Amino acid sequence: MDISDWVEDVHIKIDVLDDLLSGRADLDFSPGSLIALEAELLDRIEDTEELTDPDQLPFLECVVAYLGEMLLRVAGGRWAAPSSGLPVLRPAAELGLEDTAPLDLVAAAIQRRDGTEFRRTHRAWQEAVREYRQTHPGWAPEKDYTPGLDVPRPEPSAELDAWLARREQEFPAWRARYGAGEDWDFTADSLDALTEAVFRETPTTAKFQEHNDFVEGASWYWGEVLRRSAPAEWQHTPGERTNRSTTIGYFWVRRPDADRSYTPELNLAHMVELGDHKRLHTVLARWSG
Template sequence: MGQRDGVRTGEVPELILWFDQVPDAIHRLKEEHLADAEWLDLSLDSLPRLEAALLDFGDADGPAGFMDDAMAYLGEVLMGVAGGAWGWDPEPAGDLGGQPVVVPDAALGTDPISPMLLIAEALNVSSGRVFSEAAASLNTAVETVRTRNPQFTPVKEHTPGVDTEPEAPPHPWLSSWLTEREKTFASWIEETGLPAQTWDFSPSSLDVLERLVRERFPAKEKFNEGEEGPFLQGASWYVGEVARLERDATWYYLDPSEHDTHWAGDPLMNQPGVRDGNLASPMSELYAAAVLDREGVVLRERLDWYEPN
């Protein structure tokens, strides 16, 4: 822990770099370092198990990058208790020229917490309780404030890619497009020439759609000519709806008048709080299936890019 006076928050280059990589760090912890560890759910119950994994690695430090990724996870769990935000302590820490710290909600009046030092303490004492005790101490501070203000809830700075994104009304253009696709879905099914039960929004139905798209658009020029037509527009909606129903993805839209990016202007998919920033374009997936990889199983492989429900 360290005093707030020396800790910097806001637009600090080192802090910005750390903050940006926190979602990827937590993802690596789940998918690479501790694969199949479903208990890594950012809950307090996960802290003893994380500490146990840390002790199993011991002084070997575990796989490359494990310590940094564990620091990111630990910090996010502690902020789930105490609110606050990431900060940067510029004081040298070993060979490092500073370190990320958790700065709890100012109402608690507690010092910043160094996940790096907590990890070092956990390795030193080998009790398996260091992380949980740190969280319990923060919870005590929260309850103390609540004795004076029963309505108090610590406020945490939002971490994109980690915290659930707040609900927002869809963009008017996207809302209109989705409404039109739903209204014309029955006629789109009829136009495919296949039984209605084929289109049940299952992953396997994507294979059927992939075959149809390849048959109808065998070359780039054909695809480009038909992109604004009802078949490909309906197919794009169908691909997105499978992702929405199977992977809890959501529709997303970037207004080209506000965003200078190739993503703007098309209906997109996102997974709030899971794959934020890793946008998917259903139309681009159809293009990949029809033009770029006509021999693969593109649409179902792209569906697996999303995290399971």
């Protein structure tokens, strides 16, 4: 099997699966979609002997495509050619996970028939990422690009690299000036200190432009909390800021595995507009979920 041909067709197979399910499962790449997909599989196939039935192959290829993409979004890595049969998954090497054939998970699901095999594997891979990130907090799994599904990785940005380096270098001075005595450990425990500083230094959004040094430092810190709490990366979209875009002209954070992104400076401005001192905790819980 030519693995590049498979990868090119993965998004088509997932579209076909969506049509086959006719709304019985929402293929939104959420954990709940795996439960619905496994239920559909068990309704259609009663015994593992049916896995060799040519009539079942189109459906099985679609299930393998979706299940595989779900797992790669968690643990990074890529599709790999098998010695025989359908493709296997090769997760990020740092995690120590073995190559996994989604079709083997399909077979296990049919054998167990408890409706939890797909979600159980998904949780296990999430846990492997969580454990590795405990000792490597700046690490995020990288997944090879799948056409039609993934956003292409951005081009290298010298402006982003320079901004991140400057903010990290200047953070000790920022912390001493605006948050002396607080524990700035990039966890949820530090969000109350950040919130207090934001409302003290920039009590209105009009103050954001007047107090640029503080706002940039606060935005970087909040973005780092997001980035370190889940596999995520900084991005930058050059251009003039307008009310029609939340990314153009901003430094922002994207979580590829969950297709989520936040612009830290706008998060802080919205918090001030709402007057909500618990806003960052709410956003972090949504981001990490």
